[in-house]
Amino acid sequence: MQAATNYALGSRILHWLIAALVLVLIPVGLWMASRAEIDLFDDLTNTLYAWHKAIGFTVLLLMVLRIIVRARNTAPAYPVSLPRWQVIAAKSLHHLLYVLLIVTPLLGWAGVTAFPALITLGGYDLPAMPFIPQDQALATQLFGIHGVFAITLAVLVSGHIAAAVIHLVIRKDGIFQRMWFGR
Numbered sequence: 001m002q003a004a005t006n007y008a009l010g011s012r013i014l015h016w017l018i019a020a021l022v023l024v025l026i027p028v029g030l031w032m033a034s035r036a037e038i039d040l041f042d043d044l045t046n047t048l049y050a051w052h053k054a055i056g057f058t059v060l061l062l063m064v065l066r067i068i069v070r071a072r073n074t075a076p077a078y079p080v081s082l083p084r085w086q087v088i089a090a091k092s093l094h095h096l097l098y099v100l101l102i103v104t105p106l107l108g109w110a111g112v113t114a115f116p117a118l119i120t121l122g123g124y125d126l127p128a129m130p131f132i133p134q135d136q137a138l139a140t141q142l143f144g145i146h147g148v149f150a151i152t153l154a155v156l157v158s159g160h161i162a163a164a165v166i167h168l169v170i171r172k173d174g175i176f177q178r179m180w181f182g183r
């Protein structure tokens with residue numbers, strides 16, 4: 001049997017779907033938080049919050065699915081030409097991204113549970129996170145940590161995108177195609 005040269009189809013679909021959602025979430029998060037900071041709670045701010053919470057919660061659910069799909073399929077081996085330090089760097093960054101993509105939305109969800117501000121699109125409420133008390137001081141702390149994690153995630157995602165572009169445009173070594181569709 002021939003070794004797989006790219007990720008399982010489910011992993012690839014989830015990768016691009018989650019990537020698109022995160023690229024929307026970060027600017028929306030920064031935008032709404034900057035409006036909240038100047039106490040501008042109008043329809044636009046509320047809509048941004050509603051979308052942010054709905055998309056963020058969706059990312060959390062998709063990440064759970066992604067971890068299951070990833071665990072059930074072996075990743076393609078890296079080409080032997082790739083230096084060992086680059087393999088270690090890539091794997092470490094990917095693990096860190098997985099952790100942040102789970103912990104960051106969990107902190108946001110915990111924050112809106114503690115606040116409480118569970119309302120999202122169409123007036124629907126998110127489920128409350130179990131074991132989180134209603135406590136505004138706790139909510140403020142959780143939002144603070146959520147923001148720091150989100151910014152860290154944004155920095156790491158930028159590095160991840162830069163590495164992918166270098167492989168696609170400069171090295172042309174097939175690394176990008178492992179996560180793409182077709183050959």
Ligand code: HEM
Pocket residue numbers: 022025026027029030033034036052053054055056057059060101104105106108109111112126143144146147148150151153
């Ligand atoms: C991968 C998922 C997520 C990312 C990348 C993300 C990103 C961000 C960013 C960049 C900010 C602005 C931080 C700041 O300026 O201090 C923010 C704020 C916020 N996020 Fe998220 N977020 C995610 C998931 C969630 C989820 C699941 C919820 C709730 C269900 C949520 C609720 C909030 C709230 C309420 C704020 C505003 C906090 C405040 O006003 O201090 N986020 N998020």
